[in-house]
Amino acid sequence: MIIKQILNNNVVSAVDERGQEVIVTGRGLGFNAHVGEAVAISQVEKTFRLHDDTVSARFKVLLDEVPVEIVQLTDDIVALARQTPGLKLSEGIYVTLADHLYYALARSQQGQEIANPLQWEVRHFYQDEYAIGRQALALIAARTGVLMPDSEACSIALHIVNAGLNDPKGKINDITRLIYQIQNIVKYWFAVGPDEQSLNYQRFITHVKFFAQRVIEGQRLENDDHELFAMVQQRYKNTVACVEAISDFVEKNYRHAMTHSEKLYLTVHIDNVIHRLAHSL
Numbered sequence: 001m002i003i004k005q006i007l008n009n010n011v012v013s014a015v016d017e018r019g020q021e022v023i024v025t026g027r028g029l030g031f032n033a034h035v036g037e038a039v040a041i042s043q044v045e046k047t048f049r050l051h052d053d054t055v056s057a058r059f060k061v062l063l064d065e066v067p068v069e070i071v072q073l074t075d076d077i078v079a080l081a082r083q084t085p086g087l088k089l090s091e092g093i094y095v096t097l098a099d100h101l102y103y104a105l106a107r108s109q110q111g112q113e114i115a116n117p118l119q120w121e122v123r124h125f126y127q128d129e130y131a132i133g134r135q136a137l138a139l140i141a142a143r144t145g146v147l148m149p150d151s152e153a154c155s156i157a158l159h160i161v162n163a164g165l166n167d168p169k170g171k172i173n174d175i176t177r178l179i180y181q182i183q184n185i186v187k188y189w190f191a192v193g194p195d196e197q198s199l200n201y202q203r204f205i206t207h208v209k210f211f212a213q214r215v216i217e218g219q220r221l222e223n224d225d226h227e228l229f230a231m232v233q234q235r236y237k238n239t240v241a242c243v244e245a246i247s248d249f250v251e252k253n254y255r256h257a258m259t260h261s262e263k264l265y266l267t268v269h270i271d272n273v274i275h276r277l278a279h280s281l
Contacts, residue, residue, distance in 0.1 A: 001039040006030040007060060010068040014039050023048040023059060025068050046072050048094065055091045062095050066102045073143055074098040077136045081160050084128055093163035100159060101140070108148050115151050121176045122154040124196060125205055129157035129164075171216050178212040178254070179205065182246055186270055189242040194273045204269040211266065215256045229260040232267055239271040 004021060005013040009031045016022050026043040033040070050056040063071065074097050081087060107114065116122070123130050133153030141147045162172045183205070187193055194201050214220065233240050243266050247258040258266075 001041075003033055003035050003037050003039055005035065006033055007063050008068075011063045011071075012039065013060065020049065021056070023050065023056070023063070025071060027068070046075050048075070050091050050094070052091050055095060058092075058095045062098055066098050069143070070102050070105070071098050073140065074101060076139060077132075077156070080135055080139070081129075081132045084132065087128070087160075087164055089160065089163040093159060096162065097156070097159045100155065104148065104152055104155065105140070105144060105146055108146050108152075113149050113151065116154040116158075118158065118173065118176050119151055119154045121180045122157050125176060125179050125209070126157050126161050129160045130154065132160055133157035165213060171213075174216045175209070175212045178215060178250075179208050181249065181253075182208050182212070185246050185249060186242060186273075189245060190274050192274070198273070200269075200272040204273050207265060207269045211262060215250060215254050218256075220256075220259060220262075226260050229264045229267075232264055236267055236271050239267050239274065242270060243267045 001014040001016050001022065001024065003012050004015050007013060007023075007030065010027055010029055011023065011025050012030045012033060014022055014024050024039055024044050024047050026040075026045040029040060029043045048059070050059060071094075074094060077097065078089060078093055081089060122133075130153060133156035134150075136156045137148050137150075137153050158172055158176075161176075165172065165175075194204075240263070243258075243263050246266065247263060250256050250258060
């Protein structure tokens with residue numbers, strides 16, 4: 001690798017053997033180094049290959065402000081998250097999570113704790129990401145000696161969710177809030193709390209996540225299963241009535257008119273949760 005730009009004493013931008021730019025970190029890597037020289041491979045600790053030019057530019061700016069140890073810690077947390085099957089993360093997480101950790105650690109060392117207002121929702125709706133957040137707290141403690149509060153596990157989880165949704169505009173709070181609202185309508189309607197550990201409940205929440213994402217992003221399912229929904233209306237009258245209440249709520253608060261397909265799929269998932277629960281009582 002050949003040095004293209006020296007960002008600071010611990011970070012350089014380089015060109016690899018394929019002619020692609022990489023960002024390389026390592027203690028003292030940029031000290032007394034010069035553009036055009038070969039990177040001291042023995043000093044390299046982390047190599048970042050970012051394909052998005054915008055993210056790469058933001059990452060370079062971040063490296064001027066955030067200690068290299070925080071960036072390396074971020075990379076280890078991202079690697080931990082990527083072990084979760086099916087979880088794909090956008091490159092932007094290197095910037096957003098490193099920036100968050102830098103300020104969160106500073107606050108924690110000063111004895112300042114900021115509660116995450118979505119803690120309950122994150123623990124229930126994003127269980128995999130929350131588990132990663134808890135593991136990240138252990139990693140942070142081991143690396144920095146700082147034991148951060150559990151609310152930080154939720155904040156880290158939300159950064160992972162954002163990156164999984166590729167949500168640079170930070171709409172995840174609105175999405176999570178809508179998931180919570182829909183779940184509560186179901187609870188109120190049937191006057192019962194679903195079994196949150198059941199497979200049917202997890203499928204229901206997964207479906208609602210994608211529905212909420214479409215609502216917040218202003219997207220709609222174009223296919224409209226009118227005939228099939230008409231059949232479902234006759235078979236699952238009480239569940240359909242619950243879905244119609246959700247539809248009214250979403251239209252009034254989010255200006256989203258649910259299609260027959262959206263109502264159909266939501267009816268099936270809700271009925272599976274409530275029907276299985278009724279049989280288990």
